[in-house]
Amino acid sequence: MSGEKLVGVVLVSHSAQVAASVAELAKGLAGGGTIAPVAAAGGAPDGSFGTxxxxxTEAAxxxxxxxxxxxxxxxGSAVLTVKALLAEGDELPAGARLVDAPFVEGAVAAVVTASAGADLDAVAAAAAEAYEYRKA
Structure with a gap:
């Protein structure tokens, strides 16, 4: 990837497979060109479910x-783990933010928006707006 300053996206799930699959989906739907950096942080280190x-911190x-x-x-506990890391102050990179958004739709919106070069506020807003997507 080039030296562009793009917002990075971390997807935290209780399942490594879910996190990785949502990351792949979001990158695939972001289209051609530059894709913002995305990392999956799913499951426990031994491969079991958990956070x-x-x-x-490695993904971030x-x-x-x-x-x-x-x-x-x-x-729940994925959210609590991220909140605890943010409270520590030095565990996550400066400018890291927990985004309140639906996991799949929010991830796609975040990656697409970040890939367009938007700032963190715009990325967070796009992801949060995914709550308003209606399917019926």
Whole structure:
């Protein structure tokens, strides 16, 4: 990837497969051209279901390009783990933010928006707007 300062996106799920699949879907739907850095942080280190602060911090460091990191989480304890890391103050990159958004739709919106070069506020807003997507 070039030296562009793009917002990175971390997808935190209780399942490694879910996190990886949603990351692939979001990157695929972002289209051609530059794709914002995306990392999956799913499951426990041993491959079981759960969340891992180590996997989350590694993923956030891997996608940090200096423009902030949007973190989306699937369920309760994933959200709590991210909140605890943010409260620590030095566990996640400066500018990391937990984004309140639906996991799949929000991830797609975040990656598409970040890939267009938007700032962290715009990426978070696009992901949060996914709550308004209606399917019927």
């Amino acid at each position: 891992s602060s180590d996997l989350i 460091a891997a996608v940090d390009r200096g423009a902030g990191v949007a973190v989306l989480a699937d369920l």
